[in-house]
Amino acid sequence: MREMREIQRAMREIAEQMTDVSKALDGKQVKDFVQALLRAKRVFVIGAGRSGLVAKAFAMRMMHLGLDTYVVGETITPALRSGDMLVAVSGSGETSLTVGAAEIAKKIGARIAAVTSYPNSSLAKIADYLVILPGRMKTESTTDFVHRELKGEYASLAPLGTIFEITALVFFDGVIASLMTALGKKEEDLRARHATIE
Numbered sequence: 001m002r003e004m005r006e007i008q009r010a011m012r013e014i015a016e017q018m019t020d021v022s023k024a025l026d027g028k029q030v031k032d033f034v035q036a037l038l039r040a041k042r043v044f045v046i047g048a049g050r051s052g053l054v055a056k057a058f059a060m061r062m063m064h065l066g067l068d069t070y071v072v073g074e075t076i077t078p079a080l081r082s083g084d085m086l087v088a089v090s091g092s093g094e095t096s097l098t099v100g101a102a103e104i105a106k107k108i109g110a111r112i113a114a115v116t117s118y119p120n121s122s123l124a125k126i127a128d129y130l131v132i133l134p135g136r137m138k139t140e141s142t143t144d145f146v147h148r149e150l151k152g153e154y155a156s157l158a159p160l161g162t163i164f165e166i167t168a169l170v171f172f173d174g175v176i177a178s179l180m181t182a183l184g185k186k187e188e189d190l191r192a193r194h195a196t197i198e
Contacts, residue, residue, distance in 0.1 A: 047098060064193045081109070114129070
């Protein structure tokens with residue numbers, strides 16, 4: 001059954017990439033990022049598109065931990081100030097909305113944490129803290145299906161920024177696990193802050 005094979009292959013591709021990235025994480029980058037979150041007065045997150053959804057999921061879990069957390073662009077988000085931290089999520093590191101917000105936050109005196117695939121991107125260059133999560137770095141080299149199959153090449157079944165976005169989601173959940181330990185929190189503590197009106 002073609003559908004089942006494609007779904008399983010896509011899931012394997014994504015799982016393999018996450019495993020590879022988890023092994024390749026820079027320990028100093030990760031430690032500095034987690035420590036900065038713990039020191040921040042308030043944490044703001046931003047990302048565009050699916051990266052924005054990942055950032056929101058991270059903000060939700062930080063709120064469950066009791067951290068003062070906001071999503072940039074929401075109607076109830078307060079003004080960002082010096083001493084706050086902005087977590088900016090962009091696979092390319094060039095997304096204009098995200099880079100622009102980081103530039104403004106930098107001028108205000110907030111600390112910037114960039115989570116991106118590209119260490120030389122505009123976002124990475126202005127960041128105080130940087131976490132590199134490689135996404136899918138190459139696209140299909142051969143567009144003709146038969147030629148590609150004969151060469152043993154297969155088109156990725158995780159298009160565009162999918163690998164980065166899913167890896168970022170899993171990375172942030174790993175960060176939450178680390179923060180839980182650092183703060184001495186248990187699942188029951190998070191459940192107590194979970195939404196009761198849904």
